[in-house]
Amino acid sequence: MSYRERIAFALFKTAFPEDVAETMTLEHMPVTRTPIDDHLVQEVDxxxxxxxxxxxxxKLADAALLELDAIATEVDAKRQGESR
Incomplete structure (x- = not known):
């Protein structure tokens, strides 16, 4: 799995409760059940x-990677400026 896909999947997992997210992998994706009221349950595959x-x-992962690249470029420029 590429870094891009790993970041995307990590972002995706934040939409779920922590106990569900920590068990999720691309090979294991549970069906979640959330009680809505006494007679209704929301299921999400x-x-x-x-x-x-x-x-x-x-797309969110792409934006994150672009920002990380910009940060790394800034840090490198700052380091080069300090070493002079």
């Missing part, structure tokens, strides 16, 4: 949810 929203999270 996380694998299907990932498939539908993967492009959006990949």
């Amino acid at each position: 996380t694998r299907l949810h990932w498939e539908k929203s993967q492009d959006r999270y990949l």
Whole structure:
């Protein structure tokens, strides 16, 4: 899995409760069940949810990677300026 995909998946997992997110992998994507009231339960198939929203999270990962690259460039420039 690329860094981009790893970042995207990490961002995706933040949409779920911590106990669910920590068990999620691309090989294991549970169905979550959240009680709404006494008679209703919301079920979310996380694998299907990932498939539908993967492009959006990949775009977020791209933005994060671009920002990290800009930060690294700034740090390098600062270090080069300090060494002179």
